[in-house]
Amino acid sequence: MEAAQSQYSKLQSQADTSSSLISISDQEFNLIRSVVYEKFGINLNDQKRSLVVGRLQKLLRSHNFLTFKQYYDNLVADNTGQALNELINRISTNYTFFFRESAHFDFFRAKALPEIVAIMKRDNCRDLRIWCAASSSGEEPYGLAMVMLEYFGKEYGMWDAGILATDISTRALNMAASGVYAAEKLGHVPSALRQRYFVNRENGMQEVAESVKKEVTFRRFNLMNERFPFKRPFHIIFCRNVMIYFDQPTRDALVRKFYDHTVPGGYFFIGHSESIRRGEVPYEYVMPSVYRKN
Numbered sequence: 001m002e003a004a005q006s007q008y009s010k011l012q013s014q015a016d017t018s019s020s021l022i023s024i025s026d027q028e029f030n031l032i033r034s035v036v037y038e039k040f041g042i043n044l045n046d047q048k049r050s051l052v053v054g055r056l057q058k059l060l061r062s063h064n065f066l067t068f069k070q071y072y073d074n075l076v077a078d079n080t081g082q083a084l085n086e087l088i089n090r091i092s093t094n095y096t097f098f099f100r101e102s103a104h105f106d107f108f109r110a111k112a113l114p115e116i117v118a119i120m121k122r123d124n125c126r127d128l129r130i131w132c133a134a135s136s137s138g139e140e141p142y143g144l145a146m147v148m149l150e151y152f153g154k155e156y157g158m159w160d161a162g163i164l165a166t167d168i169s170t171r172a173l174n175m176a177a178s179g180v181y182a183a184e185k186l187g188h189v190p191s192a193l194r195q196r197y198f199v200n201r202e203n204g205m206q207e208v209a210e211s212v213k214k215e216v217t218f219r220r221f222n223l224m225n226e227r228f229p230f231k232r233p234f235h236i237i238f239c240r241n242v243m244i245y246f247d248q249p250t251r252d253a254l255v256r257k258f259y260d261h262t263v264p265g266g267y268f269f270i271g272h273s274e275s276i277r278r279g280e281v282p283y284e285y286v287m288p289s290v291y292r293k294n
């Protein structure tokens, strides 16, 4: 009877504290970070502990888990993929905005595109393949599509071009597909592009024009997949501001795969704060965070 009473008080006190933060033990944090690392390559160091607690609170509560261990047990038992999907939607950082690190867009327009287009014209080939890996909520690939439309102008119809944009987060991909953004995301969009490629919506929101949307194909893709399923290599790959979340061996292996999926003469763009280790992959250094395959 006493034992039952004590068990009841325990549950009662858990219920009473349900509005306070569910805390995480060292062991629970290690379990969750190992899943995130194995499945998504994201390296959650000790400093990310409070981030994990904060970002997963709502999820635990919505499923009525009282502890992170309960949540973890459910996560590993689920074989539908739904629990992992919810986890990465919460854990991934999707921060981005239009024309972020704008020097890359200038280089893309002034150097990479003209150079690749000249080679393709010479070879009588019109199938221009661009991949924006880790495209988050779409600002990056839509920006690239705008630059491309401007660059080709009327000639665009003669090209089989377009952008493949991939990310692991379905939440980010859904936002991308809607193409509707708060005005502050457009702060770096040149005014001519803003006028041409955005439509005013309610409450100051801005929607990307259909002419741009149709040039970008969004797909869910995990960069940790053993194999990249693409039949043909890309002329240009953007993979910016995601490798910062991976450890060095994961980055090295990933960059090698990107290299194998770049056409000779093609370009590889990474984030300004990222770099490729010299000697690890034979990409040629062009300028900070821009590389080329010889």
Ligand SMILES: C[S@@+](CC[C@H](N)C(=O)[O-])C[C@H]1O[C@@H](n2cnc3c(N)ncnc32)[C@H](O)[C@@H]1O
Binding pocket: 039, 040, 041, 042, 092, 093, 094, 095, 096, 097, 100, 133, 134, 135, 136, 137, 140, 166, 167, 168, 169, 172, 221, 222, 223, 224, 239, 240, 241, 242, 245, 271
């Ligand atoms: C900070 S955003 C970068 C967005 C954009 N590339 C930029 O530079 O502004 C990082 C993105 O990487 C995605 N990501 C994280 N791990 C991934 C993985 N294993 N596979 C694919 N995408 C991943 C996240 O969902 C997130 O949208």
